[in-house]
Amino acid sequence: GAVVSQHPSWVICKSGTSVKIECRSLDFQATTMFWYRQFPKQSLMLMATSNEGSKATYEQGVEKDKFLINHASLTLSTLTVTSAHPEDSSFYICSANSYTEAFFGQGTRLTVV
Amino acid sequence: SQELEQSPQSLIVQEGKNLTINCTSSKTLYGLYWYKQKYGEGLIFLMMLQKGGEEKSHEKITAKLDEKKQQSSLHITASQPSHAGIYLCGADVANAGGTSYGKLTFGQGTILTVHP
Secondary structure, three states, X not given: OOOEXXXXXXXXXXOOOOEEEEEEEOOOOOXXXXXXXXXXXXXXXXXXXXEOOOOOEEOOXXXXXXXXXXXXXXXXXXXXXXXXXXXXXXXXEEEEEEOOEEEEOOOEEEEEO | OOOEEEEOOEEEEEOOOOEEEEEEEOOOEEEXXXXXXXXXXXXXXXXXXXXXOOEEEEOOEEEEEOOOOOEEXXXXXXXXXXXXXXXXXXXXXXXXXXXXXXXXXXXXXXXXXXXX
């Protein structure tokens, strides 16, 4: 199947700093990618849809100014958590579709201290 | 009510027993995914179903999608401790044209414990 690579796998940052997470489709092009978040002991929730060359679409309750999404190429979407706070600590995971099938990255565990 | 209901929330079984996890959508699906996850780690893809009435098997795990494409079940035969983990169903809801939005809605997850 297609491969989606996410980097970093884990990151620890200080409160108030920004963290960038990358999501790459390695062997296919993706005009659309999706970002999900998973809090401890909860399921995955869609945060936003990343659109190549245009603005991302955010789900209700997700602050677009806090979670900056850039999809500058057909193989790369980035999620930047700005001014991170401990409540942003979570597991972030991206996905992209190759033909009609969704493929997920490995996920990024963010811990804000 | 939830768009996607997964049950049970947790399941404790003795090794060797069979078990079933269910996932029900209030909307017609384009596709239904099953994943396994260990706490704090990424998703392990198990199976994807797209056709009504479809059934797929891999080793001791079988997944089915009903004819109406709104309900799926995951069945594990002769469970082993290695099957323990969190099972998630992910629904790709069909749009008005019957095709995929691309994004998935996830069930609440089922925590499976298998006692040796």
